[in-house]
Amino acid sequence: MTQSDNPEKPRLSRESKEEALRRILKKHPGLAGSEATPDAAQPAAIPEAYYRIEKFAEYQSIALQQDLARKVDLESPYFLEHDRIARDTAVIGGKEYINFGTYNYLDLNGDPRVNEAAHQAMLKYGTSASASRLVSGERPPHRELEEKIAEIHGTPAALTFVSGHATNVSTIGTLLGKRDLILHDRLIHNSMLQGALLSGAQRQPFEHNDVKGLDELLTRSRRKFEKVLICIEGVYSMDGDVPPLPDFIKVAQKHKALLMVDEAHSLGALGKRGRGIGEHFGVNPADVDIWMGTLSKTLAGCGGYITGSAALISLLKHSASGFLYSVGMPPPIAAASLEALRIMEREPERVQKLQENGRLMLELAKAEGLNTGHATGSSVLPIITGSSLLAARLSKALFEEGINAPPIIYPAVEERVARLRFFISSAHSEEQLRHTIRRTAELMRKLSESPLPVQKG
Ligand SMILES: Cc1ncc(COP(=O)(O)O)c(C=O)c1O
Known part of the structure; x- marks a missing residue:
């Protein structure tokens, strides 16, 4: 078939593209998906949020959170670069921290x-x-x-x-x-x-x-x-x-x-x-x-x-x-x-030490009146702050004092149970655990009472 034999061709010059599309879709309704209207099929009518990643709603929500965090002087506590093996302590940016951010439960990573x-x-x-x-x-x-x-x-x-x-x-x-x-x-x-x-x-x-x-x-x-x-x-x-x-x-x-x-x-x-x-x-x-x-x-x-x-x-x-x-x-x-x-x-003594540490940390937290949720004193201890912002501020304050305990915030958990999460290791000493819980409780009280410093700009 030549171009002039094609019955669709001459009509395209007299009708608009939109009309032509409507006519073709009417003739072949199967070509239209449930969403497809002639307008939507025009490339210009497709919103950027559907084809540009920086406009995706999911990305925008991350960017907004990061922006808000910067405004209240809370840099991200995630993706920190460690200088060596993360054990009971970790070295981050050249400084040593008591470390609760890694699950090296029996201290075997680095053995x-x-x-x-x-x-x-x-x-x-x-x-x-x-x-x-x-x-x-x-x-x-x-x-x-x-x-x-x-x-x-x-x-x-x-x-x-x-x-x-x-x-x-x-x-x-x-x-x-x-x-x-x-x-x-x-x-x-x-x-x-x-x-x-x-x-x-x-x-x-x-x-x-x-x-x-x-x-x-x-x-x-x-x-x-x-x-x-x-x-x-x-x-x-x-x-x-x-x-x-x-x-x-x-x-x-x-x-x-x-x-x-x-x-x-x-x-x-x-x-x-x-x-x-x-x-x-x-x-x-x-x-x-x-x-x-x-x-x-x-x-x-x-x-x-x-x-x-x-x-x-x-x-x-x-x-x-x-x-x-x-x-x-x-x-x-x-x-x-x-x-x-x-x-x-x-070396079952490693297991026993981890279990002792888990029990001790829970007892200490309860004695300080901290909310430990469902915890029963094992390898993981949550300290619930009840707000993502407080969790982020508390984690930051602890970090400044040399304790690494990352926050778990919405949407990873519901907002009302935002928390710090401590991974406990058999390598932690009693002194490290006592110091950490004491400072967590003190800083939590202080931050709960102090207003949030908001950065301009
Ligand atoms: C309960 C549970 N299952 C599975 C996984 C996934 O394991 P991995 O991090 O080794 O991929 C995790 C990660 O932390 C976990 O907590």
């Missing part, structure tokens, strides 16, 4: 034995697995680490992923689908929520640690779904408390639901030997269907793991996209975490 294990693995296997384990193959530290993780949890098998966050996303996204239901504690970590979104399953939160509420939800809804997954944490990452695991197991079994426990903050912190919430309550490991943990906290590495039945691990190994389509863990990191687990086993 010479852990460094040496990583060094030897690096010399032998390099710094990268160089592709997915499916295609590039495995290295001995991968398998040895997974065997050790399974042994520690008392489970038949384990699988490691390159990120703790991706472990939850990929595992939940793989196991559940749109005919399923995910019931999770209201305070569950973002990674589990993202996994739930990916899965397409229906999702329903229950009140924090509310086993009875969960039981009622299941009584009402269990039969409407195929698989049901219950998600809880071993030690809650923002709140530092421990759920009643045996009660959750009973409810999961009663309703034939799967139970998943995220041990990110409880491995190394709970149980006589630091084996986590399972050891703490003395439960049968097989009563939890999916144990999850991270290598980035107690285990001085980076990545996450799932441990449980051989069927669970085989299913994930062959179908979890975050494992199959992602590079294998760097061999030096796998070797470092393996060595950290071995040291945790050989």
Whole structure:
């Protein structure tokens, strides 16, 4: 067909582009998306907020927050550059701080034995697995680490992923689908929520640690779904408390639901030997269907793991996209975490010291009348300020005195429970803990009474 044969062509010169578009859309309504109107289809009519990143509402909200923080003389307390290993103390910008901003719970990051294990693995296997384990193959530290993780949890098998966050996303996204239901504690970590979104399953939160509420939800809804997954944490990452695991197991079994426990903050912190919430309550490991943990906290590495039945691990190994389509863990990191687990086993006194420190810090905070929320004296201690601004000011005041305790503010938590969060380590001394809590209480009182200095301009 030539141009002159084309019946649409001559009409374009007589009618406006808009009219032409309207006519074509009328003839082929399928071409218009539900939103598309002739106007919207004109490039000039598309708002900048839809195609220029600096105009995105999400970016504007960050920029506004930063601007407000500058106005009240609060520079961001995040992304600080550390000069050396962050342990009970950290060096930031050349100055030493008592450090509560990193989860080096058993002080194994920087341990010479852990460094040496990583060094030897690096010399032998390099710094990268160089592709997915499916295609590039495995290295001995991968398998040895997974065997050790399974042994520690008392489970038949384990699988490691390159990120703790991706472990939850990929595992939940793989196991559940749109005919399923995910019931999770209201305070569950973002990674589990993202996994739930990916899965397409229906999702329903229950009140924090509310086993009875969960039981009622299941009584009402269990039969409407195929698989049901219950998600809880071993030690809650923002709140530092421990759920009643045996009660959750009973409810999961009663309703034939799967139970998943995220041990990110409880491995190394709970149980006589630091084996986590399972050891703490003395439960049968097989009563939890999916144990999850991270290598980035107690285990001085980076990545996450799932441990449980051989069927669970085989299913994930062959179908979890975050494992199959992602590079294998760097061999030096796998070797470092393996060595950290071995040291945790050989030196249970580290676990006991962390537990003593957790209890002491909670007692001290309570004695000062500080609001510690749900905390039960474990690896994480929140001190709730009830306002993001007060949390930011308190954190800044402590920082100026040589104490690093980052604030957790809205939207990471609800505004009314904005807080400082302290990660406790076995390396902290009693003196460091006493000094920190005393100054936190004093500064909190002072700041609550003093007005906010606002910068001009
Ligand atoms: C409870 C919980 N699960 C999972 C993760 C993700 O782990 P990672 O930081 O190792 O990716 C975190 C991170 O802090 C966490 O607190």
